[in-house]
Amino acid sequence: MTQVRRAAVVGVVGAAGGVGASTFAALLARRTSRTTSTVLVDLVRGGGGLDVVLGIEETSGARWPDLRGAGGDVHGEDVVGLLPRWGACAVLSADRERPDPVDAGVRVDVLHALSCTVGALVLDLDRGDVVDGHAPLPACDAVVVVARADLRCVAGVLALAPRLAAAGTGSGVVVLGRPPGGLSAADVASATGVPVWAAARRDRALAARAERAGPGGRGPAAGAAHAVVRRLGLTA
Structure with missing residues (x-):
């Protein structure tokens, strides 16, 4: 039987390291899982695993x-059934104890099977893969670039922009935090030519909440995730 894709696929990538892209991807997935079946997928090379970010590293289930x-011929329902859960969201994470990369062909087949099975896929993209052209951008309906309002992130967005444009994928920036006297969200949009989809003040409690029990469902960053989900039409 021919599988028909029905999932909305949203990629998330950081404009630079340490901006909170993985946490924001988790917040997006948490939000979409309220209204549709969702899988959060870890595609970051050499990371410690999204399961650690979420606090479910001890939860049984399949990793990459x-x-x-x-x-x-991968059956998406079978894959989803094997995955650990973070609330209503299924999670396909890397494994910090088994860091060897998975074959690119396997990754493509698994992502395709999942996209034919669930309502939404949120992909935590590797920034290097995006820059090098190895990330699955054409499969994404939208890509969110997470940035801070500073010159380093402006440069990072500018480095990503040609790849996003070449893929023909709708993309926008989410600005998290603004340093005192720093750039505004409007400055970031003007300097990069990429629209700002949401902006939030610094979420001082987010790191503490994430360390205790995964990214929380409240606070400025969660509000920005909700704004992006609404903009993309992924919530009722």
């Missing part, structure tokens, strides 16, 4: 290394 033999 467990799917190494899943190429070819």
